[in-house]
Amino acid sequence: MTSPQSDPAPQPPQGPPHGHSHGHAHSHGPAAPVSQHLRKVIAAVLIPFATAVVVGLIALWPGGAPEHERTGVGFDRQTQDGRVVQVVKVDCADVNAAQVPPTGDTSTPSGREAVNEQEGECAKATVEVTTGPDKGREFVEVVQPDAPRQLSEGQGVVVAYAPDAPRDLQYSVTDVDRKVPLALLAGIFALAVVVVGRMRGVMALVALAVSFAVLTLFILPAILQGSNPLVVAVIGASAIMLAALYMCHGVTARTSVAVIGTLISLLLIGLLGSLFIGWAKLSGNTDDNTGLIHGLYPDIDMSGLLLASVIIGSLGVLDDVTVTQTSAVWELHQADPDMGWKGLYRAGIRIGRDHIASVVNTLVLAYAGAALPLLLLFSIAQSGVGTVANSELIAEEIVRTLVGSIGLVASVPVTTVLAALVVSADRPGGGAVAATAAAPARSGKGRRRKK
Numbered sequence: 001m002t003s004p005q006s007d008p009a010p011q012p013p014q015g016p017p018h019g020h021s022h023g024h025a026h027s028h029g030p031a032a033p034v035s036q037h038l039r040k041v042i043a044a045v046l047i048p049f050a051t052a053v054v055v056g057l058i059a060l061w062p063g064g065a066p067e068h069e070r071t072g073v074g075f076d077r078q079t080q081d082g083r084v085v086q087v088v089k090v091d092c093a094d095v096n097a098a099q100v101p102p103t104g105d106t107s108t109p110s111g112r113e114a115v116n117e118q119e120g121e122c123a124k125a126t127v128e129v130t131t132g133p134d135k136g137r138e139f140v141e142v143v144q145p146d147a148p149r150q151l152s153e154g155q156g157v158v159v160a161y162a163p164d165a166p167r168d169l170q171y172s173v174t175d176v177d178r179k180v181p182l183a184l185l186a187g188i189f190a191l192a193v194v195v196v197g198r199m200r201g202v203m204a205l206v207a208l209a210v211s212f213a214v215l216t217l218f219i220l221p222a223i224l225q226g227s228n229p230l231v232v233a234v235i236g237a238s239a240i241m242l243a244a245l246y247m248c249h250g251v252t253a254r255t256s257v258a259v260i261g262t263l264i265s266l267l268l269i270g271l272l273g274s275l276f277i278g279w280a281k282l283s284g285n286t287d288d289n290t291g292l293i294h295g296l297y298p299d300i301d302m303s304g305l306l307l308a309s310v311i312i313g314s315l316g317v318l319d320d321v322t323v324t325q326t327s328a329v330w331e332l333h334q335a336d337p338d339m340g341w342k343g344l345y346r347a348g349i350r351i352g353r354d355h356i357a358s359v360v361n362t363l364v365l366a367y368a369g370a371a372l373p374l375l376l377l378f379s380i381a382q383s384g385v386g387t388v389a390n391s392e393l394i395a396e397e398i399v400r401t402l403v404g405s406i407g408l409v410a411s412v413p414v415t416t417v418l419a420a421l422v423v424s425a426d427r428p429g430g431g432a433v434a435a436t437a438a439a440p441a442r443s444g445k446g447r448r449r450k451k
Contacts, residue, residue, distance in 0.1 A: 233308030261415030269407035
C-alpha cells in the first residue's frame with residue numbers, strides 16, 4: 001500500500017508522456033496537480049470570476065473616447081510633424097527674445113536670466129510643417145541660449161497649431177520627434193525578450209500587447225465616458241491579469257492559484273486605497289495634467305481615478321509575486337511529495353520573506369524615482385519631513401506606495417497558503433486519474449526490474 005505513495009518522486013523525467021503535461025509547457029517546472037476534484041474546485045471559483053469580467057467589459061465598453069472642443073492647453077493641442085530646415089545665429093536683443101524687468105531689478109533669478117538672454121546669442125530656426133493641411137508651410141522659431149531644448153538643422157520636431165492665433169503665430173515648436181530612438185529601443189527590448197525567453201518571451205510580448213490594448217481601448221475611454229474609475233480599474237486589471245498569467249504560464253492549476261492569490265490581493269489594495277484616500281482627503285487633482293482633465297471632463301471622479309491608478313500600478317508586481325510563490329510551493333512538493341500543507345507553507349513563506357524585502361524596496365524606489373524632481377524642490381525649500389509628507393502631491397505617493405506594498409506583502413502568505421492547500425490536497429485515488437498518474441511509475445519500476 002505504501003509503494004504508490006513513494007513512486008511519485010522519480011516521476012519528473014517521465015512527465016512528457018503524460019497527456020496532461022502538455023498544458024504545462026508554459027509553466028516553470030513539474031506538472032500541476034491532475035486531481036479532477038481539484039480542477040473542478042478551481043474552475044468553480046475562476047469561471048464565474050472570468051464570466052463577470054467579460055460581462056463587465058461588455059457592459060462598460062466605451063466605444064472610444066468622447067469628443068470635446070480642444071482648449072489648446074498642454075496636451076490638449078492640435079499637433080503636426082515638422083522639420084528644421086535652417087538655423088541662423090542672431091543677437092537676442094535684435095529678436096527681442098527677453099525683456100529686463102521695467103524696474104531694472106536684476107537681483108532676482110528671473111531678472112538675471114532676462115539680462116543673460118538679452119545679451120546672448122539666440123538661434124533663429126526656420127521650421128517646415130511636414131504633415132496636415134498646411135504641409136509645406138514654414139514659420140520661424142526663436143530659441144534662447146539657455147533653453148533646455150536646442151534645435152539643429154534637419155531635426156524632426158513636433159509643432160503645435162493654434163487656429164485662433166494670428167497667422168504668423170499659429171505654429172510653434174512644442175517638442176522634438178523621438179519616434180526613431182523609441183522604436184529602436186522597443187525593438188531591442190522585444191528581441192532581448194524573445195532571444196532569452198524564447199516561446200515564453202513571445203507569449204510575454206503578446207500579453208503585454210493585450211494589457212496595452214485593455215488600457216487604451218477600455219480603461220481610459222471608459223473613465224472619460226464617466227464610468228466609475230474604481231469599477232473600471234477592477235474590471236480592466238482583472239482582464240489584464242487573466243490574459244497575462246494564462247498566456248505566459250499556461251492554463252494550469254498552478255496558474256489558477258496565482259490568479260486567485262492576485263485577485264485577493266487586488267481586492268485588499270482596493271479596500272485599503274479607498275479607505276485611506278478618503279480619510280486623507282486626497283482629491284487626485286494635484287498638477288496641471290489632472291487639472292486639465294478635470295476641466296475638460298468635470299464629471300470624472302478624480303479621487304476614484306487616483307484609486308484606479310493605485311490598483312493598476314500594483315498589478316504588475318503582484319503577478320510576479322504570486323507566480324513565484326506558487327511555483328516555489330509546487331517545486332517543494334515535487335521534491336518531497338509527502339510534505340503536508342503546513343510544512344509546504346512554512347518552507348514557502350521562508351522563500352517569500354526574501355521576495356517581500358526586495359519587491360517592497362523596488363516599489364518604493366520606483367515611486368521615489370518618479371517623484372524625484374518634486375522631492376528636489378522640497379529639499380531646495382528646506383522643508384521639514386512633516387511638511388513634505390503632508391503636502392497632497394507627496395501624500396498621494398505615500399498612500400500609493402504603502403497601500404500597494406501592503407497588498408504585495410499580503411499576497412505572499414495568501415498565495416503560499418492557497419498553493420500549499422491545493423498541492424497537498426492532490427492525492428489521486430481510484431479511477432482513470434489514479435491509473436494515469438500511477439502508470440508511469442509502474443512502467444518505470446517494471447523496466448528497472450528487467451535490468
